[in-house]
Amino acid sequence: MTDLSLYIDGAWVATEDTAPVLNPATEEVIGRVALATTEHLDQALDAAERGFAVWTATPIAERTAILLKAAALLTDRADHVGRVMTLEQGKPFAEARGEALRVAGALRWDAEDARRAYGRIIPSADDTVLSVRQEPIGPVAAFTPWNFPAGSPMRKMAGALAAGCSIVIKASEETPGTAVELVRCFADAGLPAGVLNLVFGEPAEVSKHLIADPRIRLVAFTGSIPVGKLLAAQAGAAMKPSLMELGGHAPVIVAADADPVQAARKAAFAKFVNAGQVCTAPSRFLVHSSLHDAFVAAFVEAAGRVVVGDGLAEGVTMGPLANPRRLKAMEELVADAVSRGASVRTGGGRLDRPGFFFAPTVLTDVPADARVMVEEPFGPIAPIVAFDDLDDALRIANSLPYGLAAYGFTRSSKTAEKLIRGFEAGILSINHCGGSVHEAPSGGVKSSGYGREGGPEGLDAYLVTKRVSHLLVD
The missing domain is CATH 3.40.309.10 (Aldehyde Dehydrogenase; Chain A, domain 2)
Known part of the structure; x- marks a missing residue:
């Protein structure tokens, strides 16, 4: 198993406190994942704040080039990522490798689609330019489960990074290796320090700390309905929007x-x-x-x-x-x-x-x-x-x-x-049981959540709409 460290401000960070990672096919310990302290979380938040300032100011062409390079690296490493995923999550290697390739495609889609996050000019008075602009919402706190160790984290990473946001993501402690490999692709592609931060830890403590911090502007979660309701309530208490992809039946x-x-x-x-x-x-x-x-x-x-x-x-x-x-x-x-x-x-x-x-x-x-x-x-x-x-x-x-x-x-x-x-x-x-596709949105209604991931709608949560009325003066 790969080194299962935290990734904060462009550096891999080992910790004293770790947890075992099991191979579900053998019940054997195959690695130990680093667990973040409150100090690590604060370092990640500081880094995300700085990273957002850098990333949102980076021209869209440069951002897209870095994300496409990360997607290419993930495609090249699909066999390795698939093997790590199978070892820690259990799914057949063909499914795991296919998941790695599929999320590389999702990253390519979001990277390209971000170039089409257009605003518009609205006809107005002769002395006024009335416009609508789309801007990144800010640093994101994301939380993902173990069942799709590449798919769930990449949906959050791709959407946030393509929109111009920074992100602190807590992936599952049961399947950390795949998330680590995804982050390596971004790091090796030249993503600036602080833009992407990966942490692991006690879920309730990590989520509570990150969501309450004023530097976080959006909460994105995939997981169970009870946990989703809890995190949505925490986000609501801080008047922060949230993206919830929850369970179904x-x-x-x-x-x-x-x-x-x-x-x-x-x-x-x-x-x-x-x-x-x-x-x-x-x-x-x-x-x-x-x-x-x-x-x-x-x-x-x-x-x-x-x-x-x-x-x-x-x-x-x-x-x-x-x-x-x-x-x-x-x-x-x-x-x-x-x-x-x-x-x-x-x-x-x-x-x-x-x-x-x-x-x-x-x-x-x-x-x-x-x-x-x-x-x-x-x-x-x-x-x-x-x-x-x-x-x-x-x-x-x-x-x-x-x-x-x-x-x-x-x-x-x-x-x-x-x-x-x-x-x-x-x-x-x-007449079939189709899965998710890059070009179309996925998400639920009722208790299965709100917001959409994938398709042109997939960037909506990570963008804010700004109305600008510009009175022309000499």
């Missing part, structure tokens, strides 16, 4: 005219990516009763083809869960569903081997009050239930406070439009 509706086999295969593939540890993962499967048995059979067959193992092993398509907390959560969700009458069609428990492995699991006859139907599973469990009326299916889909992603399968354009209009979600895919 994505419904899948398979309409009566869909192809049940194709729908099941596509949905199963998406369900077991990253061992189901994806906030947009399909996680509640509502299937028309006429297609239910065929869908279940195809889904179970697809689950049976998943090869579970160490992400660095040849042929593995699903790695371990990231930590023992997720194992315990899966066991509890399955036990609760079964106690309420659900049937386990495949899987249902942890695998008898070292590591945090849980079998791909399919449940049927799942009652509406089962925990897995109302709590985000965030793991490889697929509950499948039948419906007879599409309006009822949409009511069930929208009955929870979540609203991040949703999926629908149909061969009717009329039904597709009904699903598009009916789903309460910020991200919607019809």
Whole structure:
């Protein structure tokens, strides 16, 4: 494992206090991550304040060139970054390498799109120039989880840096190596000192200290709804805007005219990516009763083809869960569903081997009050239930406070439009289970958060709109 130090004001900083980093496939300690003290956090804040003054004054062409060089370095290092990611998070190497390449593309998109963050001139009186300008909001405090060790940090880094902001980012202590490698790319690309600062530490203490500091102008967070509400409240108390990408419990509706086999295969593939540890993962499967048995059979067959193992092993398509907390959560969700009458069609428990492995699991006859139907599973469990009326299916889909992603399968354009209009979600895919793309925004509604990442909208949170009325004088 790489050196897991803090990065403050352009320098790598070791600390006396460290925490172990585990390989979830073996449960072995593979490194120790540096933990920041309050003094380290204050140093990072000082650096971000100075870095913002330098970065926002840097011409956009120079900023873009540095960010594009960082993206090129990340592309060149994708194999190494992918291996680090697999070691500390568990996902198969092909997924990890693909994530590294994908976020390099996201950085390129944001770097180029920042050149198009235009203002405008508004017709006004003859002696007045009325304009609207877009300017970087200032230093950003960002907090990211462990499930996408490259994807989540890069969304924050790319958006902030492209807009002209500096950033202090606290990445996950469970997957620090990938974040360190991302920062190395920026440092080696020539990013000025202080513009990007990476810290690790006790999450509640770090977030409270950074958010309250007057130098921070924006809070950006990806993670669970309870933590998101806490951080949003802290930001609100300081009258600071926040960007919240929170959890979901994505419904899948398979309409009566869909192809049940194709729908099941596509949905199963998406369900077991990253061992189901994806906030947009399909996680509640509502299937028309006429297609239910065929869908279940195809889904179970697809689950049976998943090869579970160490992400660095040849042929593995699903790695371990990231930590023992997720194992315990899966066991509890399955036990609760079964106690309420659900049937386990495949899987249902942890695998008898070292590591945090849980079998791909399919449940049927799942009652509406089962925990897995109302709590985000965030793991490889697929509950499948039948419906007879599409309006009822949409009511069930929208009955929870979540609203991040949703999926629908149909061969009717009329039904597709009904699903598009009916789903309460910020991200919607019809006839596939699409993931995030650079050129379009991602984000939730209801308790799944607010603000958008990706697409032209992805820079909005990092920019402030300034109205200028300039009276012309001699």
